[in-house]
Amino acid sequence: xxxxxxxSPAPQPEQVSGARLVVEALERQGxxxxxxxxxxxxxxxxxxLTGSPLKHILVRHEQAAALAADAYARVTGRPGxxxxxxxxxxxxxxxxxxxxxxxxxxMVAITGQVATPLMxxxxxxxxxxxxxxxxxxxxxxxxxxxxDIPTVFAEAFRIASSGRPGPVLIDxxxxxxxxxxxxxxxxxxxxxxxxxxxxAIAAADALIASACRPLLYVGGGVAIAKAEASLRRFVERTSxxxxxTLKGLGSIPTDDPTFIGMLGMHGTRAANNAVHECDxxxxxxxxxxDRATGKLDTFAPNAKVIHLDANPAEIGKxxxxxxxxxxxxRAALDAFEARPxxxxxxxxxxxxxxxxxxxxxxxxxxxxxxxxxxxxxxxAGERAIxxxxxxxHQMWVAQHCRFSRPQAHLTSxxxxxxxxxxxxxxxxxxxxxxxxxxxxxxxxxxxxxxQELATLRRYRLPLKIVLIDNSQLGMVRQWQExxxxxxxSEIDLSDNPDFSEVAHAFGIEAFxxxxxxxxxGGIDRLLGTSGPILMHVxxxxxxxxxxxVPPNSPNVEMLEKRW
Amino acid sequence: xxxxxxxxxxxxxxxxxxILGLIERRGFRVRELNLGERQSSxxxxxxIEARDAGRQVEVVARQIAGLSDVSAVEVTPSQTMVPx
Numbered sequence: 347x348x349x350x351x352x353x354s355p356a357p358q359p360e361q362v363s364g365a366r367l368v369v370e371a372l373e374r375q376g377x378x379x380x381x382x383x384x385x386x387x388x389x390x391x392x393x394x395l396t397g398s399p400l401k402h403i404l405v406r407h408e409q410a411a412a413l414a415a416d417a418y419a420r421v422t423g424r425p426g427x428x429x430x431x432x433x434x435x436x437x438x439x440x441x442x443x444x445x446x447x448x449x450x451x452x453m454v455a456i457t458g459q460v461a462t463p464l465m466x467x468x469x470x471x472x473x474x475x476x477x478x479x480x481x482x483x484x485x486x487x488x489x490x491x492x493x494d495i496p497t498v499f500a501e502a503f504r505i506a507s508s509g510r511p512g513p514v515l516i517d518x519x520x521x522x523x524x525x526x527x528x529x530x531x532x533x534x535x536x537x538x539x540x541x542x543x544x545x546a547i548a549a550a551d552a553l554i555a556s557a558c559r560p561l562l563y564v565g566g567g568v569a570i571a572k573a574e575a576s577l578r579r580f581v582e583r584t585s586x587x588x589x590x591t592l593k594g595l596g597s598i599p600t601d602d603p604t605f606i607g608m609l610g611m612h613g614t615r616a617a618n619n620a621v622h623e624c625d626x627x628x629x630x631x632x633x634x635x636d637r638a639t640g641k642l643d644t645f646a647p648n649a650k651v652i653h654l655d656a657n658p659a660e661i662g663k664x665x666x667x668x669x670x671x672x673x674x675x676r677a678a679l680d681a682f683e684a685r686p687x688x689x690x691x692x693x694x695x696x697x698x699x700x701x702x703x704x705x706x707x708x709x710x711x712x713x714x715x716x717x718x719x720x721x722x723x724x725x726a727g728e729r730a731i732x733x734x735x736x737x738x739h740q741m742w743v744a745q746h747c748r749f750s751r752p753q754a755h756l757t758s759x760x761x762x763x764x765x766x767x768x769x770x771x772x773x774x775x776x777x778x779x780x781x782x783x784x785x786x787x788x789x790x791x792x793x794x795x796x797q798e799l800a801t802l803r804r805y806r807l808p809l810k811i812v813l814i815d816n817s818q819l820g821m822v823r824q825w826q827e828x829x830x831x832x833x834x835s836e837i838d839l840s841d842n843p844d845f846s847e848v849a850h851a852f853g854i855e856a857f858x859x860x861x862x863x864x865x866x867g868g869i870d871r872l873l874g875t876s877g878p879i880l881m882h883v884x885x886x887x888x889x890x891x892x893x894x895v896p897p898n899s900p901n902v903e904m905l906e907k908r909w
Numbered sequence: 910x911x912x913x914x915x916x917x918x919x920x921x922x923x924x925x926x927x928i929l930g931l932i933e934r935r936g937f938r939v940r941e942l943n944l945g946e947r948q949s950s951x952x953x954x955x956x957i958e959a960r961d962a963g964r965q966v967e968v969v970a971r972q973i974a975g976l977s978d979v980s981a982v983e984v985t986p987s988q989t990m991v992p993x
Contacts, residue, residue: 485978488922488923505977509975658971658975659974661967662965662968663968664965
């Protein structure tokens with residue numbers, strides 16, 4: 347008789363801390379960089395970070411963590427991750443989270459929280475960040491059990507990236523990250539997949555085939571859907587001309603013969619005229635934003651509309667579409683077979699583009715920012731990435747720099763976040779270390795995240811900053827001049843610090859130019875320096891951005907520069 | 910213009926706030942609200958009223974349908990005003 351088998355006791359599943367599960371969940375998602383700033387309630391996670399292959403970038407303000415994560419996501423196409431403590435750490439993330447929400451950027455924002463028994467008691471550094479951010483996140487979680495961490499993180503990354511991407515917030519109470527739980531496999535949901543609407547494609551194809559003056563209206567959704575190649579193949583097949591929104595720039599290379607220009611408030615007259623004259627508007631990944639359309643009921647007045655978007659809620663939101671397609675933009679573009687005869691229409695649009703091309707021969711000896719930026723973009727080449735702040739310089743970059751891919755132009759389009767430029771430059775450099783990353787800023791915007799010069803210095807990030815300084819809040823001044831009867835109110839920044847000295851104080855090379863004759867040498871030095879560098883450019887405070895559509899006016903009623 | 914929305918959703922933390930907040934932010938008033946609960950899902954019947962003529966019920970319904978916790982949205986047009 348065989349003796350009974352001796353069973354050694356089954357090994358007990360290993361108990362690990364919630365904070366360790368957080369770090370392991372990030373590693374499992376393939377995260378390489380986390381942008382953050384430690385503090386009380388998030389300390390268990392920071393404790394678990396030591397020894398992890400995750401690389402943490404210590405910023406000097408949590409807003410910069412969120413904005414850098416945003417830019418990192420735009421360049422890589424993967425969710426950016428930011429990390430902050432409870433209370434003010436969490437609230438400082440808000441602008442960056444809202445920025446990602448408005449521009450549909452995948453992001454996972456992680457915040458510490460006071461322990462669950464203290465939640466709702468007004469404890470030290472307790473704030474309801476879950477409630478505060480409800481309108482500006484795609485989704486959010488409060489984790490109340492450490493065992494849920496693997497599944498919550500897997501779900502957060504899936505939601506952030508799928509469909510129309512956006513930020514997801516995970517709030518982590520301190521007793522959860524300090525608590526113990528068994529390691530477990532995340533319960534992952536399959537990615538959402540929308541059915542392909544073949545009937546819509548056939549109807550759209552018929553509209554394209556019968557159009558005489560079709561026009562592509564390209565938005566940021568093309569890059570989000572990774573649909574640039576499909577879009578370019580469609581243009582090659584059809585020769586249909588295109589215009590782009592601020593965020594759509596680069597989806598079709600801006601020097602492509604079929605590209606007519608940026609549309610909208612600070613777009614080109616050629617692009618706005620094309621929209622006005624077209625008989626079919628093919629909207630791809632755009633959302634009829636007011637900065638693009640001007641007075642909505644005068645936008646593309648003679649056109650039928652085909653609207654392609656990943657988000658069903660965008661179809662018909664502001665402009666009725668004869669055909670709406672919600673789903674995979676790439677598949678839609680690849681499925682079109684129509685070959686309309688557009689030779690005469692394309693030639694007409696190209697003639698308009700030549701006729702309304704910007705001039706760079708401004709009178710005087712001072713630096714003319716549009717000319718400087720055009721030269722800089724030409725010199726920087728295909729591998730350059732431009733990040734911007736918000737204001738006049740932002741529009742000059744969009745108007746005068748060339749872009750051959752949308753990831754080369756990182757701009758805060760929806761929220762319009764002054765202070766985006768430098769943190770975005772940091773995120774872009776970490777995402778694409780071999781790229782020449784150039785931040786174009788203004789003297790107002792630059793001061794909103796100036797502390798991040800310390801981060802550039804710490805990590806030796808070779809960001810090239812072009813600070814265009816008119817000693818004014820230039821865009822506000824321009825509007826006060828044009829639309830508020832020159833009643834200039836609180837736009838004077840003439841007591842700015844010496845920006846070169848500020849940069850030097852952070853250990854960053856810097857120099858100042860203020861004459862046109864210094865531009866070529868300045869660009870040489872900017873592009874030839876291996877480390878971070880700031881070129882401070884003084885310009886005429888009276889310079890405005892042209893052309894301009896006055897607010898609530900049709901896009902064809904543009905104000906032009908006169909020399 | 911009023912309409913009734915029937916929304917099926919998973920009652921996770923914040924799900925109802927997310928639905929109601931979206932309706933308010935997108936230009937509608939909530940005029941009537943009923944919550945029903947089943948085993949693992951909940952159902953909201955919401956009478957909404959547009960704050961201005963430019964608001965489309967179909968658009969806000971699609972926006973609600975895009976929320977992660979929401980499994981279905983049904984719209985029933987209604988012209989009848991509910992007493993305030």
